[in-house]
Amino acid sequence: MFLLSICRWLAETHISIMMRDATYDFAIVEVGHLLALAVFGGAVLLVNLRFLDWRFKKQPASQVARELLPLTAGGVIVMLVSGLLLFLAGPVRYYHNPAFRLKVILFVIALFFHFILQVKTARQVSDRGRTSPWLKAGAVLSLLLWFMIGLAGRAIGYV
Numbered sequence: 001m002f003l004l005s006i007c008r009w010l011a012e013t014h015i016s017i018m019m020r021d022a023t024y025d026f027a028i029v030e031v032g033h034l035l036a037l038a039v040f041g042g043a044v045l046l047v048n049l050r051f052l053d054w055r056f057k058k059q060p061a062s063q064v065a066r067e068l069l070p071l072t073a074g075g076v077i078v079m080l081v082s083g084l085l086l087f088l089a090g091p092v093r094y095y096h097n098p099a100f101r102l103k104v105i106l107f108v109i110a111l112f113f114h115f116i117l118q119v120k121t122a123r124q125v126s127d128r129g130r131t132s133p134w135l136k137a138g139a140v141l142s143l144l145l146w147f148m149i150g151l152a153g154r155a156i157g158y159v
């Protein structure tokens with residue numbers, strides 16, 4: 001109930017009314033959400049392809065993790081800000097939407113899981129050798145989590 005009262009309060013804010021009533025704002029922000037998804041999704045895929053030893057094997061996994069961190073971190077911040085703006089177009093409606101609830105829970109899990117994995121690897125002084133089975137398993141789980149978030153995001157408009 002506490003979260004619902006917060007959503008009801010948010011729905012009365014100026015920014016929520018603007019996102020709800022303005023002609024193009026929601027569509028423009030959603031395009032931004034999807035463009036950020038392309039950059040973020042691409043960077044997450046490249047990092048995990050290295051962790052799986054499927055691509056970029058000439059570079060140490062730590063180097064790939066380090067060099068792609070600005071893209072994954074920057075991308076997820078834009079996903080979060082644009083997602084919150086979309087959410088503000090209907091806080092109460094999204095509060096009751098099971099696909100949105102699942103998406104937010106998966107997003108929090110994926111955020112911690114993926115970035116602990118990427119930052120920990122980026123800090124390592126690894127060689128060009130094969131990655132550990134743990135890192136490979138982590139990469140599979142990371143890809144699965146982000147894919148399910150995308151599916152839940154797409155499903156929001158259908159449930």
Ligand code: HEM
Pocket residue numbers: 030033034037040076079080082083084086087094104107146149150151153154155156157
């Ligand atoms: C990296 C994480 C994320 C991914 C991969 C993602 C993906 C998506 C996708 C694929 C859509 C569907 C777009 C469409 O129907 O055209 C979507 C819509 C949406 N997303 Fe995200 N999203 C992410 C993070 C977030 C976050 C953090 C929030 C809010 C806190 C959020 C809120 C929304 C909302 C409200 C919609 C609009 C749903 C609708 O009314 O159709 N997203 N997202």
